[in-house]
Amino acid sequence: MHTYAPFEPIPLKPCKPFPPKQNASGEVVSTSPFAAEDAATHAYSAGRDQVRTSMLQKGGATRAAIEANDDPRKLADTFKYDSLPAIEAAGLRTAKLAVQPWSGDYWATASGGLGNRYAGCGGMGGGWDMNYEYIRTHPSKVILNSGSEVWVNELSPAEKYDALVGDAAETLTRMSWLDGKKYFDVHKEVPGWFGICHGWAPAAFMFPRPAKSVKLLTPNKQTLTFYPCEIKALASLLWARSNPTTRFIGGRCNVEKPTIDPATGRVITLYNPYIAADYGTDQPLEPGQPRPGETEVSLSTETWSEDGTTGREGGRPTQSQCFDTNPGAWHLAVINQIGVSKRSMIMDASFDYQVWNQPLLGYQYTYFNPQTLKQTEKLAEATTTKAAFTSDIFKKYRSPKVVSFVGIVMRVTYMGENGNSQEHTDTPDNDSVVNVDYYYDLELDAAGKIIGGEWYSNSHPDFLWTPPKDGRAVSRYEALATDVWATGKPMPDSWRAAAAKASADMTPLAAIVEYMVKLAQ
Template identity: 25%
Template sequence: MMSPATFAAGFAALAVVAHGAPLETNPFMIENPEILLDHQHPALGMSIPENAATFKTDVVLNEEAKTNLTRRLEATSHDIRALESHFRRRMIVNPSQLPVKATYKPVPWPGSYWPTYQDGINVRWDGNQPSAAEKYARAFNLNPKSFMDALSRNNGILAHSSRRPCTNDYQCYDLNDGSACAKRDGESRGHCIPTWFGLCHAWAPAAIVEPEPRCPVNKNGVTFQPNDIKALITQVYDGARVPTVFLGARYNGPDSGEGVLDKYGRFADPAARDLGPGFLHIAITNMIGLLNTTFVADVTAGAQVWNQPVRGYEIVSTKPMSTQEGAKQFFNTQTYPFNNQAKSLLYVRNRISYIVESNDNVPLVSTGRVEYFTTKREYEYVLELDAAGNIIGGEWVGNSKQNHFDFMWFLNGRAADNTVLRSGLSYKNVKDLLSASIQGSC
């Protein structure tokens, strides 16, 4: 049964969850996966807003799944259908026909997630130099205080003024949610805000679709450093309402306690078990391996959300095995308990690489320094195969049972050229700064 927190996390319609792992029973969050990137989006880099719609849950048991003779994933998996609809092509589902390694190019750029407890892009990241927000206001003839207040009300400290008041971090400790006492510049009092809250949901996709700034740019007497421009690009994507394709289901906890794990050591809540490894294997090998496109992933299975741009993958080892062998080795049982239709299993170790955060104020991709901000992590799973060797599901095994991607998503385009946020931030102005930074000499 799904936890109350997961019910509160839904966004707009039907989700299907299961006790097993066939592809057609992987949990998904929304009936239409193409949704706008805004503060109702399930990838939001903070807790789910209280006014988010709940979703209806149908529990599909293995006993019911037995009667479904059409288990081919293109006909049964919601998320696979979404990929096929978006790319207008069938996904290849036989592991032997998929590339064993691939890297997406151009490499996404590392950047900050502009933590909320630091007031987002209002933070003075460069010592005593003005923040990216203050620089933008001065260069484009906006009132700095009004502009920065508007940003703070949107996704900074002022947006969380209903949280516990504080004057120091100790006063937030007993919340047990990683909160720090967040105070705006020049103020002595603030509010307890979890330190993972931020703009990772805006930085990660922007790092994929926008080029990395290189050189400082002077505009109307104001010097914008590359990191300032990264901040402004990130802020644009937080408010530009760009269409996205969202796959999987966000899990909102609890991360520990009685009943969190089932008897096989897996998360009991299906929203925590996904992304299912069967779907992830198909998605990453088709998207990066065959289509040279990539996606953003929440790389933690728990309640916190850490959106990271995925760079590549490498299948480092595989081992074919019977369902009985897999059941005994990984789940300490004589028969495989999760998918009655599986004829065999394929054990996989997949080394996936993704980009992590950085505040470095220099080009990172073009200089090769991006390697220092690329994390490589191995994931273990078994793919469930039908008689033809096609993937029909999968299960996480080993340490990956509790450490795996939670969901994945990607933009369906860039921000519109005429985008202007309520704060007054203009994508055209930011894009002009970005172009000048790329073309500059430094």
């Protein structure tokens, strides 16, 4: 039965050829901070699961991680539409946020997190141990006392923050490096994909874009320049390390190897007009080449054996708890959050190593008929009744309330990570904007309401979350930061004391980050 229920993500599989991602210019890109080989490892799955569990636990004190449900009404700020005709009448088959979330970096733990001197330090690079040794033998105190503005500018965001608050113990820097030490001491390496993408993603739309660099004074009145990417870094760390309230749908699959229904592993060809538009109409076709936009879609994966033979394996998981976010829940969530509420949300796709906590910018979708597989812009032509849907490979999993079906091709536009640089300004033109396409059908009841659906490919979002509109990430010590920080002056002593305490939690003081962001407008 496919109504909204506690669906969970399926463990990652290696060697899955995911649909290509395109940037805003239609070029195929990869914004992943790690490679496909990483996604095949147990450490990757465990690390990702740890982050996701943390998000589930932050959803509210009364909600346990295993009780995450799949109701889009609990995610969207305003839930208004639950049927395709109503969505279409409202003009919400396409929507894009007016204010673009900003791209940032995940500040790899292997490079010291915010302790990474990303700019100009040729001695950094390689593994965690090499990076840490470089920092240890080139201490920030010496650089700060050198009188060289160039050298001081090249300090890490954490080192600048510690200097700003007058923390001689360099607590935030030290904690940033210790965060990787616990992994290195056990495994002799720190996975390159460990970082704070789960902090960058909400910060990217919960904080305004830091548009320019700011200059602030240390307690001894030394001027420090914080570049936009460094202010973003502190904002991202604040959201990653504090305990903000979040709303979510989706969860985790506790079955190591879910049972798969091989009968659902078919391969079909669908026409995707967005891919066709990316290709262009002036490109000549080679003999036998399919027309632009035709793409193969499947829940199964191509396999190879040592003797050169090929086959396919995979399909729909049979355990309901491993089905992921239902396509109906996904569709209603994205329309009501992006289209109606006009605010971003964050998607995570376990099957897709390139999509891990990405803030959404927009969407657009077209229809196809699930029986004929013909793409159309007309809802009526895309609708097939239960009786007419004779080719339904998911028949035994359908809701008993389903009356008709509609196929959907949705192009989702999300924000990708970008690199760090000492640019004094930042604009949306500097962002990494990425497109990905999802294929699914929707189940409709007698009233035409969306009550469920089935995914047609493994690449799809399965965990969605967002802070509430008025959400704020804070440390445990904000109340200690009394007095007013006057413009052009060092911060008050009460702020410094509070910041040092918060740094022991590897959390910057929210009051300081918010002050920086305000100055950077």
